Amino acid sequence: MNKSDVETTEKDTDFGRQLAQARKAQNYTVEEISEHIKIPVHTISVLESxxxxxxxAPTFAKGYIRAYAKFLEIxxxxxxxxxSLAVPRDEESSLRPRSNLPGEASSQSPLVKSITMLLIIAGIAAVIFGSxxxxxxxxxxxxxxxxxxxxSYTGSSLDSPAINPSETEQNPGLSGDDKLLVGQLDSSEDMSAATDEQDVAAVAGDTDNEERPALESEVETVTEEEIVAEQAAENDIIEFFAENGSWMEVRDANNARLFYNxxxxxxxKVIxxxxxxxxxxxxxxxxxxxINDLEVDMTGYIRPNNTAIxxxxxxxxxxxIQ
Known part of the structure; x- marks a missing residue:
């Protein structure tokens, strides 16, 4: 193998250089990468070198590389x-699980698959039955x-039999059996007067009932308008118009998370x-x-990977804006 072949092989297996070049091209520091993909700074430095x-172990290293490359969009x-070309074959094979137990069932065997499926079905059935x-x-x-x-409404005035006003006397008496004695009015003039008084009272009651809900409605309307006005005066409104969709996290002045979706x-989305x-x-x-009916120009805050903070x-x- 000549010198050019050796250089080509080293270049093909230098996976860390490709990651480092992509990071520098997007103006990221190692610390920023660590914060975004939750991988220690030391591990990122080892990957790039x-x-x-x-x-x-290769299993974990591949996971780190995949997360790093995905974030850099390479x-x-x-x-x-x-x-894979850089890792020795014996190192990869040494991590494969081995068993010295005779007759141990493989996770890919039909028996294990059947038992697993039965357990899953039983679990789903238990959840459905419990619900x-x-x-x-x-x-x-x-x-x-x-x-x-x-x-609880039984025996109330709604179920009680109606009493004819014309059959009721002003001072009824009780019999020996504690039953109400209803006498007749002495003259047609008294009956007519009593009927007129009851009609006037009924009309007055209906008028009061019609006016009372209207007054209550006006009071409720004024109260709701005052509440809405107070809320609008105390808070700010920020709106997002996502033409192609967008994931976002929004926090207020007290660092309380208002939206994360x-x-x-x-x-x-209005917040x-x-x-x-x-x-x-x-x-x-x-x-x-x-924000508050004013459009925000965030051009200077858009990063190369199409995100903004x-x-x-x-x-x-x-x-x-800052």
Missing amino acids: SDLEKLP SEDEVLEKY FKYYQEKAGAMEGELDNRAQ MVPVGST VGKAPFSVTMGNAKTTRVV FRVSTDGQDII
Whole structure:
């Protein structure tokens, strides 16, 4: 093997150089990479130097390489291929599980697969049965409560027989059997007067009943409007328009997390809280941000990997972003 072949082989197996070059091209430090992919700084340095002796077992090393390459948006398979060429074959094979137990069943054997499938089915059935029993008992309890409430109305004025006003005397008496004695009015004039008085009282009662809900409704409306006005005055509003979708995390001035999720393609997300808002987002180039009806220009905060991290608030008609 001549000198050029040796240099070519070393270049093909130098997986760490490719990772380091990609990191530097995107202006990332080792510490920033460690913070994003949750890999220790020491391990990242060992990966970039292709130091196989200091790297962990191939299984873990491949996981680190895959996460690193994915974050830098370079080909994971290409870097892993260089790593595989650099790792000695005997080192990879030494990590494969071996067993000296005779007749030990493999995890790929039909028996193990069948038992595993039965356990999974039994677990699912147990969950379904438990859920059914829970909701059945809950429905029974609710039905019993409704029955008790219905019985509580028995004997109320709604079920009592109506009494004809014309048959009622002003001072009724009680018989020996404690039954109400109802006498007849002495004259048709008294009957007519009593009927007129009851009609006037009924009309007055209906008028009061019609006016009372209207007044209560006005009071409730005024209260709701005051509450909405107070909330709008105390809080800030930030809106996100995700043309191609965007994952994001939003925190308020007290560092309380207000949102941590994916905004679907073409959707709008409105968040109410106390500014300044701390925003971390992806697909930043195709996402618009508006705070308190003022559009935010975040061009200077968009990173090479199309993410953005910034804090934003308003001062009157001015936007403060940092």
